[in-house]
Amino acid sequence: xxxxxxxxxxxxxxxxxxxxxxxxxxxxxxxGDTDVGSGxxxxxxxxxxxxxxxxxxxxxxxTDLVWAPGVPVALVVLAxxxxxxxxxxxxxxxxxxxxxxxxxxxxxxVLIVVLVIGGSIWIMANLDKNLMPMNAIMNMNR
Amino acid sequence: MLGKLSWDVIxxxxxLPMIASAVVALTILGVLAWVFLAGHFPYLWREWITSVDHxxxxxxxxxxxxxxxxxxxxxxxxxxxxxALAFQAPGYLPPDHFNQVFSAHGTIMIFFGAMPFVIGLMxxxxxxxxxxxxxxxxxxxxxxxxxTATGALLVNISLVIGEFARTGWLPYPPLSETAYSPGVGVxxxxxxxxxxxxxxxxxxxxxxxxILKMRAPGMSYLRMSMFCWTSLxxxxxxxxxxxxxxxxxxxxxxxRYFGFHFFTNEAGGxxxxxxxxxxxxxxxxxxxxxxxxxxxxxxxxxxFSSKPLFGxxxxxxxxxxxxxxxxxxxxxxxxxxxxxxxxxxxxGIATSIIAxxxxxxxxxxxxxxxxxxxxxxxxMLWSLGFMVxxxxxxxxxxxxxxxxxxxxLHNSLFLVAxxxxxxxxxxxxxxxxxxTYWFPKAFGFRLHEGWGKLAFWLTLIGFYATFVPxxxxxxxxxxxxxxxFDVPAWYPWVLVAGAGMIITTAGVVAQIIQLxxxxxxxxxxxDSTGDPWDGRSLEWATPSPPPVFNFAxxxxxxxxxxxxxxxxxxxxxxxxxxxxxxxxxxxxRNSPTGFICAFFATVMGFALIWHIWWMVALGALGAFATFVxxxxxxxxxxxxxxxxxxxxxxxxxxxxxxALATYTGPRP
Ligand code: HEM
Ligand SMILES: [Cu+2]
Numbered sequence: 001x002x003x004x005x006x007x008x009x010x011x012x013x014x015x016x017x018x019x020x021x022x023x024x025x026x027x028x029x030x031x032g033d034t035d036v037g038s039g040x041x042x043x044x045x046x047x048x049x050x051x052x053x054x055x056x057x058x059x060x061x062x063t064d065l066v067w068a069p070g071v072p073v074a075l076v077v078l079a080x081x082x083x084x085x086x087x088x089x090x091x092x093x094x095x096x097x098x099x100x101x102x103x104x105x106x107x108x109x110v111l112i113v114v115l116v117i118g119g120s121i122w123i124m125a126n127l128d129k130n131l132m133p134m135n136a137i138m139n140m141n142r
Numbered sequence: 143m144l145g146k147l148s149w150d151v152i153x154x155x156x157x158l159p160m161i162a163s164a165v166v167a168l169t170i171l172g173v174l175a176w177v178f179l180a181g182h183f184p185y186l187w188r189e190w191i192t193s194v195d196h197x198x199x200x201x202x203x204x205x206x207x208x209x210x211x212x213x214x215x216x217x218x219x220x221x222x223x224x225x226a227l228a229f230q231a232p233g234y235l236p237p238d239h240f241n242q243v244f245s246a247h248g249t250i251m252i253f254f255g256a257m258p259f260v261i262g263l264m265x266x267x268x269x270x271x272x273x274x275x276x277x278x279x280x281x282x283x284x285x286x287x288x289x290t291a292t293g294a295l296l297v298n299i300s301l302v303i304g305e306f307a308r309t310g311w312l313p314y315p316p317l318s319e320t321a322y323s324p325g326v327g328v329x330x331x332x333x334x335x336x337x338x339x340x341x342x343x344x345x346x347x348x349x350x351x352x353i354l355k356m357r358a359p360g361m362s363y364l365r366m367s368m369f370c371w372t373s374l375x376x377x378x379x380x381x382x383x384x385x386x387x388x389x390x391x392x393x394x395x396x397x398r399y400f401g402f403h404f405f406t407n408e409a410g411g412x413x414x415x416x417x418x419x420x421x422x423x424x425x426x427x428x429x430x431x432x433x434x435x436x437x438x439x440x441x442x443x444x445x446f447s448s449k450p451l452f453g454x455x456x457x458x459x460x461x462x463x464x465x466x467x468x469x470x471x472x473x474x475x476x477x478x479x480x481x482x483x484x485x486x487x488x489x490g491i492a493t494s495i496i497a498x499x500x501x502x503x504x505x506x507x508x509x510x511x512x513x514x515x516x517x518x519x520x521x522m523l524w525s526l527g528f529m530v531x532x533x534x535x536x537x538x539x540x541x542x543x544x545x546x547x548x549x550x551l552h553n554s555l556f557l558v559a560x561x562x563x564x565x566x567x568x569x570x571x572x573x574x575x576x577x578t579y580w581f582p583k584a585f586g587f588r589l590h591e592g593w594g595k596l597a598f599w600l601t602l603i604g605f606y607a608t609f610v611p612x613x614x615x616x617x618x619x620x621x622x623x624x625x626x627f628d629v630p631a632w633y634p635w636v637l638v639a640g641a642g643m644i645i646t647t648a649g650v651v652a653q654i655i656q657l658x659x660x661x662x663x664x665x666x667x668x669d670s671t672g673d674p675w676d677g678r679s680l681e682w683a684t685p686s687p688p689p690v691f692n693f694a695x696x697x698x699x700x701x702x703x704x705x706x707x708x709x710x711x712x713x714x715x716x717x718x719x720x721x722x723x724x725x726x727x728x729x730x731r732n733s734p735t736g737f738i739c740a741f742f743a744t745v746m747g748f749a750l751i752w753h754i755w756w757m758v759a760l761g762a763l764g765a766f767a768t769f770v771x772x773x774x775x776x777x778x779x780x781x782x783x784x785x786x787x788x789x790x791x792x793x794x795x796x797x798x799x800x801a802l803a804t805y806t807g808p809r810p
Pocket of ligand 1: 432476493494497535536537539540541544551565569
């Protein structure tokens with residue numbers, strides 16, 4: 001199985017598995033079925049980080065560590081970090097080998113979310129501006 | 143105890159639905175009685191209902207689709223005849239009933255006719271074309287099928303018990319809110335579509351995974367058949383779009399069940415948000431339907447022109463282009479809702495641009511045919527009918543995409559003609575092409591050509607006779623969904639459209655006769671080699687019908703059109719490839735999980751509609767318990783011995799050897 005196309009074969013072959021041993025990115029799923037522990041470790045680290053970030057976002061607004069008007073920005077930053085932790089440790093989106101599919105799927109998902117949410121906000125704001133409130137129309141008819 | 147349920151909800155006073163449902167119920171009971179009395183039930187249970195084989199699931203999806211198409215078609219006959227009779231007269235369907243008929247028609251045709259047809263063909267063909275043994279999650283696939291059937295069942299139950307929505311196939315608020323639709327009609331719609339929608343979403347996930355992760359050795363992305371590509375694009379769209387539908391309907395459900403105010407007229411609700419969200423799903427949905435149909439036409443046109451598909455890479459590019467741009471146009475469904483000129487212009491232009499991708503495909507199909515040895519078999523006729531019809535539909539679509547024109551034509555019968563033009567001429571013709579093309583693969587015998595051609599011509603003529611008048615009368619100002627009308631200028635057109643329905647009905651009958659005749663003459667129509675059309679992609683490398691494991695040995699793919707190159711080599715050397723080394727094959731066990739889950743989902747959906755809360759809990763608990771039992775199963779697979787594999791493969795090889803010996807066509 002040396003042909004490049006053969007990497008698309010149904011099951012990952014042993015050759016790939018060996019490479020995983022040497023070259024694992026953080027959060028990479030370990031595919032050997034001998035060692036459950038190392039897979040578990042990733043999830044535990046992820047859970048810890050996620051909990052920490054959650055606690056931080058509840059704790060932060062109560063302190064005066066951040067300049068008050070900057071709190072929303074800080075929360076957004078924490079939220080993005082939270083998403084990153086989920087993606088890496090639970091959904092195993094990594095820079096490791098054979099992750100192109102996952103990365104592409106993520107990019108597609110982000111693109112669609114941006115299109116739908118961005119478009120909706122644009123459309124609804126436009127409608128809001130263009131459509132008179134009900135009582136204004138009533139007044140006009142009077 | 144029984145929520146809103148009582149004897150009053152059964153419409154004993156309305157003869158039409160009562161008689162119709164009595165006939166249907168008696169037929170179903172008759173079939174069930176026959177199945178049990180003749181002892182067929184164990185076979186059906188073992189081989190079909192609990193099957194996790196993608197081919198069987200595909201066949202059952204298609205069967206569901208054909209039945210629901212008939213149901214939706216009878217609604218269409220009722221609407222056209224009502225309008226033909228209702229010129230300055232009340233006609234025979236009272237408004238209350240007419241409104242339910244057009245709502246049920248749209249809902250059934252899109253969710254339970256077109257979708258299962260397309261998904262059924264994907265199920266049957268995609269794993270075969272990829273050269274693999276099954277989809278990524280076979281049991282999940284069975285769950286998808288039965289959840290879709292649950293949705294279809296709920297919609298049909300509404301015929302007898304209670305009522306269906308009167309809101310159209312997309313229940314716009316505030317009409318669909320409790321204030322204006324206090325009955326259970328909208329609730330039937332909501333739960334039927336939600337449950338079936340879960341099934342569809344699971345199918346999307348299943349096929350994305352299958353196509354990305356499970357291909358025969360050597361099958362790189364750019365060696366996949368066109369149908370696999372369009373199925374991948376449609377599945378991606380399902381995964382991206384169906385959650386929007388689910389969320390939107392969930393919000394409407396919260397409005398109706400718990401008095402929320404997402405879309406209400408008062409208390410800060412915004413009904414325009416519903417329209418916005420439902421079309422953010424709705425436009426991608428039309429491409430979910432039509433992209434796989436494009437794939438079918440690509441396969442059929444290339445096979446029956448005896449040429450590789452022209453511009454394969456540009457086809458792939460056009461498919462992905464459509465896949466993305468279909469998420470950038472949804473506002474064209476509500477140009478008239480009040481957005482400013484800038485927004486309308488942007489979405490109008492994006493809409494016209496999507497036609498470019500489609501145009502690329504049309505030219506590619508024409509160049510595929512150019513210079514080919516074309517065989518005008520039934521699937522090819524459907525494809526040719528499609529190319530002409532779809533171009534017309536696409537052009538009227540571009541017309542509607544011009545906002546000032548849309549202000550005149552929106553919600554007129556011109557719009558109705560446009561979308562039937564693309565959905566019948568595109569999706570349905572594609573599904574029928576696929577049905578006649580792959581039928582021999584599924585059952586081992588071809589469909590009767592004579593009746594098939596008759597059905598094609600009647601359907602094509604019937605289609606034009608019905609919908610060209612609707613374009614005209616739409617331009618004259620007739621709006622959609624009219625129970626009766628008084629304008630003399632419209633009357634002749636409405637009559638012609640009604641006459642068109644008679645021709646279309648003849649087409650439907652011809653299609654049914656074709657199936658019956660083919661089954662009776664199956665010996666003469668037998669396909670012994672597995673390659674009845676001189677095909678080019680891998681599904682034709684298997685026997686017809688294929689064994690559960692599809693391929694005795696997974697094929698090694700060395701280029702585009704993998705089966706064609708295998709076949710050409712055999713013709714060149716005048717002998718088949720060497721026999722592979724047969725090995726035992728592991729296949730997933732059949733499982734009743736899907737059927738039982740769907741049974742509980744039906745109970746739960748019905749109970750939710752009628753507010754029978756204890757039964758809701760029962761249904762939810764049952765479905766969850768089924769899932770847990772399935773998750774703890776300990777023998778998920780069984781083994782087919784090497785000897786058995788060899789026996790099946792050798793039988794097919796000898797048929798192919800015979801065909802090769804008597805082959806007289808051109809040789810490479
Ligand atoms: C060439 C590409 C197409 C263009 C430019 C186009 C354009 C449009 C426009 C502008 C409308 C809205 C008209 C109005 O409401 O006033 C519309 C409605 C519609 N189109 Fe298309 N369309 C195209 C292809 C398709 C395809 C391929 C399908 C389905 C397979 C489809 C199905 C529909 C449906 C179902 C509606 C209306 C649904 C409703 O209001 O109930 N269209 N189209
Ligand atoms: Cu659209």
